[in-house]
Amino acid sequence: MNTTGSGSIFSVVVDFDTSHLFFPTIILWLLGLLGLAILIQRGPAFYRAVASGERKLRFFEPEADxxxxxxxxxxxxxxxxxxxxxxxxxxxxxxxxxxxxxxxxxxxxxxxxxxxxxxxxxxxxxxxxxxxxxxxxxxxxxxxxxxx
Amino acid sequence: MEFLALVDISYLLLIFLGVALGIVFGAIPGLTATMALAVCLPLTYSFDLNHSLAFLLALYVGGISGGLVPAILLNLPGTPSSICTTFDGYPMTRNGEGERALKVGILSSLFGGLFSLIVLYLFAPVLSDIAIKFSYIEKFLIIFFALTVIASLCQNMLVGIFSGVLGILLSLVGVYDTIKGGNGAVRLITPGMEEMLYSGFALLPVLIGMFGVGAIFAEAELGIKEETEGAKFDLLSGKKFDLSAFKGSSVNLVRSSAIGTFVGMLPGVGGSAASVLAYTQEKNFSRDSSKMGKGAAQGVIASEASNNGLTGGALIPLLSLGIPGDATTAILIGAFTLQGVQVGPLFIAENIDTWNMMVLSMFLANVVMFVTMFFAIKHIAKVVTVPKYLLYPIIIMMCVSGAYAINYGIMFDVWTLLIFGLLGYVGTKLGLEVTPLIIGFILGSSAEIYFVKSIESFGNLTVFFTKSPIAMFLWLLIGVSVVFSIYSTKRAKCREQVAV
Amino acid sequence: MTILKRTLSLAVGAAIMVASGVALASDAPVKGNIRVVLGVNSTGGDTYQNASIIANRLAEKIDANIRVDAIGAVNAFRTLQRQGKSGNTIMFIHDQAYLGRLYEVPGYIDIFEETIVGPTISINPGNAYLVPKSSPYATVDDIIEAVGKGERVRLATERGGASHLGYSALKNAIKLKYPGKEEGLVLLNTGSQADKNQALFDGQADVIHGSIQGNEQFTRLPADDQKAMRFVWITASGETIQQMPPEGMGETTRDHMMAWVDPETEVYANEKDLFTYDKMFYFLYHKDMDPKIVKYFDDAIAEVFAEGEIQKEFQRSFFIPSFRKSDEARTFLEDKKDAYANILAGLEK
Known part of the structure; x- marks a missing residue:
């Protein structure tokens, strides 16, 4: 997978032998970016809430069976x-x-x-x-x- | 009308039997319409073509319809295409409207089924010519359109999209199959897991794992409390069923049936996309969608009308191109080949009696489905009154048998059930959204193939916009859908704030 | 048939299934249910059809319960290797088994090293290549000439399968006749038959792989229909096609078909031999399965073929019966594989 200089910036060539990695790579990047965005959007508030004790880090329900x-x-x-x-x-x-x-x-x-x-x-x-x-x-x- | 001479008692009996069996397969979590056809195909060796098709089509109609029962009563989609039925069907059950939800679902199913049948009968050859105008690019855009649904179904936009993309990623695990046009190489597998993960995660165990097993884990944590007599679901405590449930929903019924039929006729796009699309279009365009997701009849109508709309739609490419529209009709091809009948563009013209019989079978199957289910519903609905300590173990057992059988005997599919059950349980706790994840999973692998193939064929990205008028029109729909979903989410938020 | 009779036959059938599952014939070297795993995923295709024809006959003959499971090639290899030793799980596949290996598709094993090759059963002679009806190419020879003159021809196939082999053979034939020009034949990796047809409708491909059974109706459409196609090449040998019933398929008679097979078409595999490919179906067993069981199945299937009924059943479905006992089958298939390996050896994959 590589972007060639020929033609416009939109031209992309997919090599069939490595095409199984083309889409997963895009998706992994997308997932990483989204994860980062969530961290930026909600991280600080979440951290403050936990640090101040307003929110407890708890996996199980209080009276988990x-x-x-x-x-x-x-x-x-x-x-x-x-x-x-x-x-x-x-x-x-x-x-x-x-x-x-x-x-x-x-x-x-x-x-x-x-x-x-x-x-x-x-x-x-x-x-x-x-x-x-x-x-x-x-x-x-x-x-x-x-x-x- | 000469073909009517071919109708005999055994024909009618087979339709009745097929529908009943199909409903049972569809209604049992873990068993699906596809499986019903697969296991019954060998039984039809001894029948002639018309009888075997009548039986299989009846199974198909029954199986797709039966899926609404566990979706509404147990929040567990009986077949992948009834996933959207859970969104409103189960809340209705919780509100004491279980029976009403079931009846709304059944009536919508009947409408969707008959609608698509009429379309099939009148326009099959014309529509197949339209269907072949959809190349990789247009199909990718349809999938992309369905994916934008995630934006309107999630609680938090960013987390919802994250969950959806995660779902896509999980669907890509394993082989890039050559039959889909891939190169047969595997990816996203940690060393040592190649053998198990070769085929990746199968849809059915993923679905019933997340919805069924995951929910059982969550309940186990709460101690599997039986409802005390007073709090037990009363199926009738809420609104009773009458036709007023459909008031203001005629547009919804027609639109959803049409979406189902249309998606059904595009080979490879996949049936589950139909109900997802229909559900969001209702959410985006109906006058009042504020109750959707909390137990609105219109949600059940959209989902059920569209998934039964599939039945006729998926037969269009089968009978006019020789190409099945979904996994279930792929098995129907087997019935034709076993009887030595060619399906292709000349099938209808050369086998006019068979064709008429098929349409008649579908019609009768829809009617029988409606009558059987509508009057049996009172008894079917009692399943929720079975104590959980008996019901849950049975559900797990049936899910296991279904997961094992879906790919004809792969043990890893059973483990998938547990893996995704845990993912559903843990993921929910960490804030992941299950519905977008599942939708991403369902659509992920088709999205990949159409996206990569489009680029392979054309070598640039602009072609997605410029390929054809259909592509441009699809972009318009995508744009409108996204804007609407953002707008309606905002509006809902404002309302909540006002209410507070 | 009356309802009563039909219900009865269903009930009796079910009873027999139960009985045969429970009763273990004492002298048979294989006890219990037998599972045939298929090297394909589809229950609608020719592999499933051939497998169920032979499985039904074999089940009757050895009085066992045989079920056919379409689990796909790679899964089938693994299941066979893990569970096939007792002879209760056997595999049924076609030439794909060794072609996948020749094309280095991940997950394919060397069947001649890692399994016992069982008897060959039947042939599907329908492997074919098609062009749009408006295409300038009348037969495959025209394509060879066109590419030899420097034209670019795009051929849609599925990676590592029979369709891919046809591409390689064609490329090799061009190389033999017009060395250096073979690059003009371009491979288009599509998947299922639906995708291949679609590639032709879209104008993405000039030639597609298909089958007589699956594409015959498209060849009868009027020329102005976007979907109309024409056969240019049937890869089965002329000899094989001669064994078909003269009516052929649909309106394409056997005599029509003879126009697209050797010796009418000239796709050379090397300096003197023509390339042909008939899709052969056969069984594979676990490497360590008891030779007694191999013989048991061989004998049972030989008896089935000796009765003569199964031949008619194959022919009704447009297949050609082709039984060989295990030893013979192995030699036959190994020779076939070597011939194709020679073609591929001279080409870049």
């Missing part, structure tokens, strides 16, 4: 790794999705429910069993969709 938040994250990571792993034990059967979704649904529901009683636990267990089985059957068996 970190157990549920990080529990969700952790369970999802385990879920994805687990289904990929189990899925490879039974190539192309979709069992990774089916077998791992059941404990995932159960665990996540238990994490989310407040005041678990017998009735809720029954709902959770039934849901964890039925939903993945139904989804697996319809998608993988009926519609022949590839699942992990």
């Amino acid at each position: 970190k157990v549920r938040l990080f529990g969700t994250l952790g369970l999802m990571v385990i879920y994805f790794i687990g289904m990929d792993y189990v899925g490879r034990l039974f190539p192309n059967m979709g069992y990774g999705f089916w077998f791992v979704s059941i404990p995932f649904l159960f665990a996540l529901s238990c994490l989310y429910a407040h005041g678990i009683d017998k009735r809720k636990l029954t709902y959770i267990s039934l849901n964890a069993l039925i939903a993945p089985t139904f989804a697996w059957f319809v998608l993988s068996e009926l519609f022949n969709v590839t699942l992990p």
Whole structure:
């Protein structure tokens, strides 16, 4: 990519072999400039507000439920790794999705429910069993969709 | 009318089945209209051409329409083209007008669908001649036009544009695909990630990650509180549905349907651009847009009329040039080739019965879609009353299956879901604006290809202004749109200050 | 067919799918579902169509559940290398597999080193080049002459694919006949067929790559239509075209087509041989897949072809059946690749 002197200042030549970098370069520059502009526009006021204690630098909500938040994250990571792993034990059967979704649904529901009683636990267990089985059957068996 | 002899009971049954199945696919977050067609294509091997097309077109209409359900009820676009439906649809649900929003959406969908069908039937060959006047440059300008939408959708202009540009950047990650005219090289990938990021981030997992998973993270932080009985969404506590929702919206309906049809007929521009364009045009040009984004029926009307307008529009280049207008009609091509029928400029003339049957199928599919959804809505809407501890895990599971299936089985697409869920959650906290980011992401890769190809072909920048009258006209539209959005933002700010 | 019958057949079909997924035939060396990953992303193209024809027949023959997934070449190579060892995941692609490597497109592996080449299945003879109807070039030979006289001709193709090969071959032929003049043939990198057609409509390209199936209707438009096109070159050999049904495609009969193939056209690959290209479809397997499975698939597919029904199915869809067992297929494709490599060796890419 280079701007040639020939013709007008508007003429631009794109070399096909490096054309994959042409647009991303422009966008990166644009992003940098915009970031700088935001910093100039809002930086000083933001700094003053923080320095004077008017505004607290706080990522989480005051009463953040970190157990549920990080529990969700952790369970999802385990879920994805687990289904990929189990899925490879039974190539192309979709069992990774089916077998791992059941404990995932159960665990996540238990994490989310407040005041678990017998009735809720029954709902959770039934849901964890039925939903993945139904989804697996319809998608993988009926519609022949590839699942992990 | 000889083709009517081809109508039989199984034909009608297939339309009904197709619409119903399409709605289910569209309504389940993670599954899309495109996927519905892809998985059902092999089922049609045993049908003849008319039956298989009836089934697939019904799936298409149903799938595009079904997307409005989770968009309105859960703030989660069921298909990429219903993203703008969330802007007003979900606030309406929060205001207790969920059922009204759904009915407004369905009626607008019907209008958009029928509008585009009429256009398709009457003007397909003429319009395809207009469509081929749009070369790289004009298509870039359309994309650019849609991108200017960001200016009118963001809370803070600078941050909004920053978010949009970030979205564009994220869409460029990975290979510069040769099928789009690129050179097959990869970029924006850190060493060691080449294998995973080769194809970049796929749109569907990005979308449902940011909207769905991101929102679940945010709620998890707040503890997933169940609404107490009294505060639970009451779907009917707000305004009831009647046709007054459409009062003053006839221009909006026609304009949005026309935008949808028009964008649909330009191959490569992409369906999601249609609803984005229609939504902003309503925002910029309607008499009173102050409530848009807070639960105004007109926003739902614009989005839904335009995305169903796509259905007819996308068939125009397919049937008159042999070129699909979007990802979903690309699968329809498969149905034709599997049956040994050529689509191209002579298709309509040589297959007049098939053509008439297709139009009839689309018409019936739209009607069936409307009737099914309008009367099933009461039951569909109950999904929001399912306790969150059961609903959210199911949503995540369905998003996972959809993300995995969208590119026929790529595990990285599932991880994309989590990555963008986190980005949505963390980004919102840092002040990033999710909607402009998504719009940038949706339009980014087409913007690149048309921009770079224009310059490659012409070697200078002035051509963007001088190429054709269409280009100049598009610049005029872009200019007007930008001025209006700045003006209306200012006006809204003044009003707020007066109110305070 | 009545509704009842149709519903029944759907239901039975579903039941069979379930049953075959669950029942693991004990003597087969491959157990469970089989997944065919395609080297293309589209479900509307010829690769998907050929893959589904053979996959359906093979599934019936070995009583397995086979699904076809269009995941694209680079993803397919990776999936094959990671998951293909058991024989449950196999790949289906065309000449693109080694052409991508010859053109050094990132992500393409050397199929002769890093995979087992499976049987060849069929040919799509439709690879073609077109000009606007108003163009002065009647056949590809005119283009060679024109460039030889110093004219500039722009050809729209996709990087690293069959269309790119045609460009290289043409350039090579010009170089053989008019050394030094070949620079007059200019490559225009477009992508999909839509983009190539559009380049022609816009006047950006003088010649585009296309296919008999995809572009035949454009050739029948009246000359004053902006979209009207004309074939100038079909790259398949005359011999291959002779195997097609005489009706040809649309209104372009086999006899018409013979005007745009060798020996009518003279695109030389070297001093004595003409260049031809037929798009061949074949399977690829994981490098370490059990040879028993290779033989198992070879035998099953051989039986399918021996029954004679699949040939008709290919021909109905304008394809030419072309079965070779794995060993033979490997030699055949390697020779084909070497011939093209020779052409490219003499050219700057």
